[in-house]
């Protein structure tokens with residue numbers, strides 16, 4: 001039975017619940033220590049639990065906290081699956097579950113979207129040896145997105161500039177400028193540059209250890225913040241009419257949205273985790289079938305307000321001072337609505353998507 005008490009109230013509690021649930025499920029765990037600390041000086045790590053045979057050729061993977069604070073959602077699901085489904089949900093032969101808990105533990109603990117390097121991890125999986133993509137739109141509006149002070153007069157002036165820009169370019173270009181990813185402002189929103197972040201390197205280490213050379217790998221990366229409240233949308237980024245894009249539809253049915261068909265509100269283009277894994281898990285050795293499971297919370301504008309205050313706090317304010325409390329509270333509410341109905345919806349959909357993925361990897365090539 002799905003249990004809303006699988007969700008935690010802090011990063012540390014989430015980690016404890018995850019390790020306890022892994023133990024109950026009989027999973028083996030690994031720890032990857034992050035070099036930074038949380039706001040209370042707490043230790044941070046990414047933890048991995050594996051259930052099923054070491055050499056299974058079919059692996060289902062879940063990832064929580066790619067965007068730090070969004071980890072409340074993914075962690076709650078992972079704990080719930082380990083505690084309430086576990087080995088009973090896996091076929092008896094040749095299938096393993098690998099659960100990656102808090103791939104961005106800094107962001108989770110600090111109630112931020114970004115990593116300790118200020119990276120949007122889901123824009124950071126670019127080829128860092130090449131020139132970074134240029135986001136012309138972001139250059140125009142960077143200072144209005146994150147102004148130097150949050151006085152009402154400054155905010156009103158910045159919002160007027162943003163509204164004028166949005167009117168000039170239209171909604172799609174506007175949201176692409178804001179959230180498509182940028183590689184020019186390290187303190188700004190959706191920054192993906194500067195080199196592979198610790199979380200990026202850790203996901204690659206996890207991939208080398210648990211996924212390389214496996215035949216069929218399904219990955220579900222848990223996110224929150226876009227779409228209708230409580231609904232989990234499986235978003236994919238495969239080129240259309242490829243074996244992989246046919247597989248995602250065979251696995252998850254008609255609810256899959258494909259960014260390459262313009263079916264999703266996500267404007268992410270470069271540096272997605274999906275592309276990072278796609279470069280190292282390649283056919284014909286490994287068939288990777290991946291989706292971002294994006295749960296809706298509140299509207300996009302309130303998300304932008306929360307980001308603005310968060311980036312202001314870490315660029316101009318004191319992240320340990322009195323002004324930090326309301327900033328973190330707004331971020332947390334935006335990406336983790338702590339209501340029972342939202343949690344129930346997350347668990348129902350999460351179990352459905354993971355069950356479909358496990359069924360899907362049994363069928364191999366399509």
Ligand SMILES: [Zn+2]
Nearest residue numbers: 067070223224
């Ligand atoms: Zn996200």
